[in-house]
Amino acid sequence: MRIVVLSGKGGTGKSCVVSSLAVELSKRRKLVLVDADADCPNQHIIFPGRDVRKERIYASKIAVVDRNKCKLCGECLKACQFGALATGERIEVDELRCEGCGACVLACPNGAVRLAPKLSGEMIVRETERFPLVYGRLLPGESGSGRIVHEARRIGDEIAEERDAELVLVDAPAGIGCPVIAAVAGCEYAIGVLEPTPAGMANLERALQVLEHFGIQYSVVMNKVGISRENERKAVRKFGKKLIAKIPYDEGIPRLLANGVPPVLGEGKAAESFRRLAGKVKAIIR
Amino acid sequence: MIIGVTGGKGGTGKTVVAVNLAVAIAKTGRRVTYLDCDADCPSAHIVMGAERREKRRVTSFIPHFNSGKCRKCGKCVKVCELNALYQLPGKIPTLLEPICNGCRACVLACPHDAIREAEKTVGWTYKTEKYGVELFSGELKPSEPLSEKIVDAVKIRGLGEGRGEIFIIDTSAGAHCQVVRALEGCDRAIAVTEPTLFGIHDLEVIESVLRKLRIGYDLIVNRSTISKRRVKHALMQIPYDKKMIECYVDGVPIVERYPGNPISKDFSKLAEKMVR
Numbered sequence: 001m002r003i004v005v006l007s008g009k010g011g012t013g014k015s016c017v018v019s020s021l022a023v024e025l026s027k028r029r030k031l032v033l034v035d036a037d038a039d040c041p042n043q044h045i046i047f048p049g050r051d052v053r054k055e056r057i058y059a060s061k062i063a064v065v066d067r068n069k070c071k072l073c074g075e076c077l078k079a080c081q082f083g084a085l086a087t088g089e090r091i092e093v094d095e096l097r098c099e100g101c102g103a104c105v106l107a108c109p110n111g112a113v114r115l116a117p118k119l120s121g122e123m124i125v126r127e128t129e130r131f132p133l134v135y136g137r138l139l140p141g142e143s144g145s146g147r148i149v150h151e152a153r154r155i156g157d158e159i160a161e162e163r164d165a166e167l168v169l170v171d172a173p174a175g176i177g178c179p180v181i182a183a184v185a186g187c188e189y190a191i192g193v194l195e196p197t198p199a200g201m202a203n204l205e206r207a208l209q210v211l212e213h214f215g216i217q218y219s220v221v222m223n224k225v226g227i228s229r230e231n232e233r234k235a236v237r238k239f240g241k242k243l244i245a246k247i248p249y250d251e252g253i254p255r256l257l258a259n260g261v262p263p264v265l266g267e268g269k270a271a272e273s274f275r276r277l278a279g280k281v282k283a284i285i286r
Numbered sequence: 287m288i289i290g291v292t293g294g295k296g297g298t299g300k301t302v303v304a305v306n307l308a309v310a311i312a313k314t315g316r317r318v319t320y321l322d323c324d325a326d327c328p329s330a331h332i333v334m335g336a337e338r339r340e341k342r343r344v345t346s347f348i349p350h351f352n353s354g355k356c357r358k359c360g361k362c363v364k365v366c367e368l369n370a371l372y373q374l375p376g377k378i379p380t381l382l383e384p385i386c387n388g389c390r391a392c393v394l395a396c397p398h399d400a401i402r403e404a405e406k407t408v409g410w411t412y413k414t415e416k417y418g419v420e421l422f423s424g425e426l427k428p429s430e431p432l433s434e435k436i437v438d439a440v441k442i443r444g445l446g447e448g449r450g451e452i453f454i455i456d457t458s459a460g461a462h463c464q465v466v467r468a469l470e471g472c473d474r475a476i477a478v479t480e481p482t483l484f485g486i487h488d489l490e491v492i493e494s495v496l497r498k499l500r501i502g503y504d505l506i507v508n509r510s511t512i513s514k515r516r517v518k519h520a521l522m523q524i525p526y527d528k529k530m531i532e533c534y535v536d537g538v539p540i541v542e543r544y545p546g547n548p549i550s551k552d553f554s555k556l557a558e559k560m561v562r
Contacts, residue, residue: 008327010459011297015484039460040294040488061367081347081389096466096498101367101389115367140494143463146431174296174459175326178431181384197535199301199329206327209428228535251512258482258513 001285002157002168004036004187004216008203010174012195013223013247016257017277018171019046020264024278026130030165034156036183037173038121038136038148046260049128057136057151059120059144061100065091069112079107096141120144123151125159132159146178153182167285176206184211189284190218194239196231201238218242219284221277224249245277288445288453289560290472290501293479294488296459299508299524300324300478302534304456305333305419306550307476309539310557311452312418319450322423323468324458325409325436331423335537338412338423344439345405346432347388351378355400362392362401384429409436411443417542420448433464441468452561461491466499475503481515489517522552 005018015037022033022043035043063076067090077085084097085104095118105113121138134156136148153170160168172183184190190211194204204220211218220239225232226249236243250270253263264274291304304320311318322330331338349362349371356378363371363379370385371392383406393401409426422444424436445453457468469475475496479489489505496503504521511525524530529547533540541550 009297009329010295010327037460039462039465040296040484040491042295042484042487045483045487079390079394096463096470099367099387099389101387101391102365103389103391103394106365106391106394138462140461140491141463141466141498143434145460145462175324175433176428177326177426177433177464179460179462180326181429181431195297198537199327199332199534202332203327203329206428213429227531231535254482254509254512257484258515260483 001166001189002170002187003189003191004170004172004184005191005193006172006180006184006207007174007193008176008207009195009200012193012200014193015042015046015171016253016263017191017193017221017223018169019043019262020274021278021281022131022169023262023264024275025167025169025281029167030163031131031167031169032156032160032165033131033133034152034168034170035133035135036149036152036170036179038138038145038152038179039173041135041137043133043171044126044135046262047128047133049126049133051124051126053125055123057120057123057144057148058117059147060118061115062095062098062118063093063100063104063113064116065093066112069110071110073109075107075109076104076113079103099143121148123148123155125155134159146182149179149182153186176210180207181210184214184216187216190216192218192220194220194222194235195224196222196228196235198231201231201235219244221245221247223247244280245273247273247277288455288472290455290457290469290475291478292457292465292469292475292492293477294459294461294492295479295485298478298480298485301329301333301456302530303476303478303506303508304454305330306539306541306553307557308419308454309417310541310553311561313554314557314561316452316561317450318418319420319422319444319448319453321440321444321453321455322421323437323440323455325424325426325433325440325464326458328423328425330421330456331414332537333534334416334421334539336414336416336421338414340413342411343407344409344411344436346408346435347390348383348386348404348406349381349392350402350404352400352402353378355398357398359397361395361397365391365395367391384431387432408432411439413447417539420450422448433458434467437464437467461495466495469496469499469501472501475501476506476521477503478506478508479517480509481507481513481517486515486517522556524549
């Protein structure tokens, strides 16, 4: 089973929930953890280990102009829908804007443009003390985020099959766009992490709409409980039975995370509520 | 002047910083235009407690096949780099609409002029005003992946219609194309971080994006007192303060509700420094 954790809004506690769930759930069963936040991966900071496999990901392509063949006619500029080409003494390709779609190649009457593979980032497999961790790392500013996530997900599934792991846990990035869609695609279940603030609610709902679009069942976990009674009541009314756990706001959690410790390994109420959450998730897996 | 507010990690307080700074600048008498370029999860209007108005649709090209003209040659399918088109043998190609990014390569490839322009809605832009700040924001339609098109639309609308002397551009979390689109053209940036391992790690990522774009930047450290880690050379250190959470939850900027709070005073000082 593949379970993805997402929240729409950033900083609601996704990585905190995922790292805690991974520790608890891996006690009795094999699991593979996939950090699908290729922009800003964080699970590898929490879980040290040995990186056993590294692959460069050429997720997209880029237009390359042959100066000898180019007659500066400007047809490619007209065809480009992304404003990635500029002309001067020669045609310049803006590598951050180019989508590698090939419209310029088709438009050029002189056969001067071709597409070349472009390095988007890397995908790494790490053996940690408890489970294998797959994470992607996008080259800063690149556009292949979704495809790196797709690749990390694919490798995660492959490893799960090889090792007979029954669970793949996926940590989605913030937002609801392309890399988030790549993170949720093909998952059988999702957990939405809710921060009980107006922005947290509004943006979790947007993420849940993505899940509904793909027909993925989900539960909601409320994190940082205690920061707003009013919003907490609203959330309880709104999500009803879908709300499976409440994690109290605990000033010790940022300190644990600041030192790379999954909060479930800490002490106090929050750690306990993470263990209870893991219990609920175990029931869902069955 | 256009100032980008970014940070890499989500939830570090980008929007809270950007909103308070914008309101503080408005209080100095300068005109401020705020562009919320977090198309996935727009929240500036929520943090400000403003209602979004003047909704406009953002569309993207999709191909529409003319069944009379299409000879089912499959050339369009072959050139589609995103594999948004597929074709069953002898049939007119089918579009997987959410995957299409509107590049029009299929139109260029079609030898029979069989592809007509159609469009899909990818999201919306809005305009509103509160506390003297003119706010433009975007919203990606859930299930659509084209965040960067919304960012472009917000920038075109906001930079075109906005009357600000100072523009503040709030980016999404992360470091991929939509953040780059939001930051492009900024004169300077502010990177908002927090003193956690994640905050610092993700800050390094966004710093390399800013260097790549050749945009000079300053740091603002939010919740600076939650760990012993110190981020040096910051423009502003915002201590952990329950009043900040209260304001965030209530949708009121701290500079508006508690102007006497040390954090509000620091925002005012920073605003004055910036307009000088």
